[in-house]
Amino acid sequence: MNSTELVKHIENKRSFLCVGLDTDPVLIPAAFQKEVDPVFAFNKAVIDATADYAVAYKPNIAFYEAFGPKGWESLQKTMEYMPKDVFTIADAKRGDIGNTAYKYAQTFFDPNCAGFNFDSVTVAPYMGHDSVEPFLRFEDKWVILLALTSNPGGHDFQMTKSEDYIPLYERVMRLAQSWGSPEEMMFVIGATRSDFLQKVREIAPDNFFLVPGVGAQGGSLEDVAKYAMNSRVGLLVNSSRGIIYAGDNPAIDAKREAKKIQEEMSMYLDEYYIK
Numbered sequence: 001m002n003s004t005e006l007v008k009h010i011e012n013k014r015s016f017l018c019v020g021l022d023t024d025p026v027l028i029p030a031a032f033q034k035e036v037d038p039v040f041a042f043n044k045a046v047i048d049a050t051a052d053y054a055v056a057y058k059p060n061i062a063f064y065e066a067f068g069p070k071g072w073e074s075l076q077k078t079m080e081y082m083p084k085d086v087f088t089i090a091d092a093k094r095g096d097i098g099n100t101a102y103k104y105a106q107t108f109f110d111p112n113c114a115g116f117n118f119d120s121v122t123v124a125p126y127m128g129h130d131s132v133e134p135f136l137r138f139e140d141k142w143v144i145l146l147a148l149t150s151n152p153g154g155h156d157f158q159m160t161k162s163e164d165y166i167p168l169y170e171r172v173m174r175l176a177q178s179w180g181s182p183e184e185m186m187f188v189i190g191a192t193r194s195d196f197l198q199k200v201r202e203i204a205p206d207n208f209f210l211v212p213g214v215g216a217q218g219g220s221l222e223d224v225a226k227y228a229m230n231s232r233v234g235l236l237v238n239s240s241r242g243i244i245y246a247g248d249n250p251a252i253d254a255k256r257e258a259k260k261i262q263e264e265m266s267m268y269l270d271e272y273y274i275k
């Protein structure tokens, strides 16, 4: 999906919500456990319940690969079930030398390889340009680089400063913009980093940000919208547990939560979105 289509879906749905499909077999409600593939059955119910309110879905790959071939099959079926008008993110956090990175890119982007056709994949940038470039060879596909993550340990390295006092996350964001255009590169910025939202938007005015950390991790959606929106919205805000485990019945509970977030987003689009 290219950026024009993505922005069109955001404007049409008045939403920049990404639903995280972090589907843990242990947490799936009992009603789905009797299905042949409980993970897929649950994901299907979540997608049905939330598709009117979400513009993106983000299966975190860890929740699938933990179960080997069975997990990959659930992911495959989930991807085949995705509505056409949503942006898909393989949250895989890959990163390796060039030829290996290309294999990772094929895994998620090339339908003739593993069979997936994700729009984007999350990548750790710390092995440098040649570890990211292979992902950029695929047309209309996106690389989403970890910049300022939402977890407490994100501080350990991302905030460290070199002799010129530039923190590592900033160095990553500035240098990475010379590797690829804002039409193919996003950054992960945690919603929990509210003090830095203005700064990261200043560093990367045109890129989309994938923002995890609202919902279960407590980040403020309003702060994200207020400080990090740009002239094409430029945000995909993810909530996983807060939506998918909102209750035992996704048709009611996941729908309610997704709708609530979408309504809030719609309000913030009125308030903060300047095209």
Ligand SMILES: O=c1ccn([C@@H]2O[C@H](COP(=O)(O)O)[C@@H](O)[C@H]2O)c(=O)[nH]1
Pocket (backbone or CB within 6 Å): 020, 022, 060, 091, 148, 149, 150, 151, 188, 189, 190, 212, 213, 214, 215, 216, 217, 238, 239, 240, 241, 242
């Ligand atoms: O900085 C980061 C990068 C990725 N994540 C991922 O996003 C979701 C968040 O899930 P919640 O249940 O909404 O907290 C999950 O898949 C993480 O691995 C992140 O949280 N922070």
